[in-house]
Amino acid sequence: MKRFSIVNNGYNIEEVNQFIDMVIKKLERLSEDNNNYLMQLETLKKQSSQNTDVKVAKALIAAQETTDKMKELARTEADLIVKEAKDNASAIVHEALVSAQKTEQELDMLKKSYSVYKTKMESLIKGQLSLLEKSNIEE
Numbered sequence: 001m002k003r004f005s006i007v008n009n010g011y012n013i014e015e016v017n018q019f020i021d022m023v024i025k026k027l028e029r030l031s032e033d034n035n036n037y038l039m040q041l042e043t044l045k046k047q048s049s050q051n052t053d054v055k056v057a058k059a060l061i062a063a064q065e066t067t068d069k070m071k072e073l074a075r076t077e078a079d080l081i082v083k084e085a086k087d088n089a090s091a092i093v094h095e096a097l098v099s100a101q102k103t104e105q106e107l108d109m110l111k112k113s114y115s116v117y118k119t120k121m122e123s124l125i126k127g128q129l130s131l132l133e134k135s136n137i138e139e
Helices: 013-137
Strands: none
Touching: none
16 A cells, blocks of 8 residues: 655645556556457457367368268178178079089989880880780680
């Protein structure tokens, strides 16, 4: 707290004026500092807002990139599944064709065996008929 000298008619006017000048200067400097701080605060708010916008934009870009990568991986996996299914289908078709050929061969063999058996039976029956006819003749 500032103390002033006392003179005949009260306080020393020169000391009071100096003190008032000093207070005015301090108030002006504080007011100027306050204005500077307010401007810095506004600048920081704008930068913060811009940084937030940039961060949001970066996050959106990262999310989009992740989505694109996931889609690509899904497509790749789907392609692999389709290829595997086609390979399995080809193997099944090949196996079915081999089985069909084997069945056809077995059928051909059965037909030949049937034909041979039929021929033998016809021959046997004819032989038996011939014997029967010969035996009827002799009676």
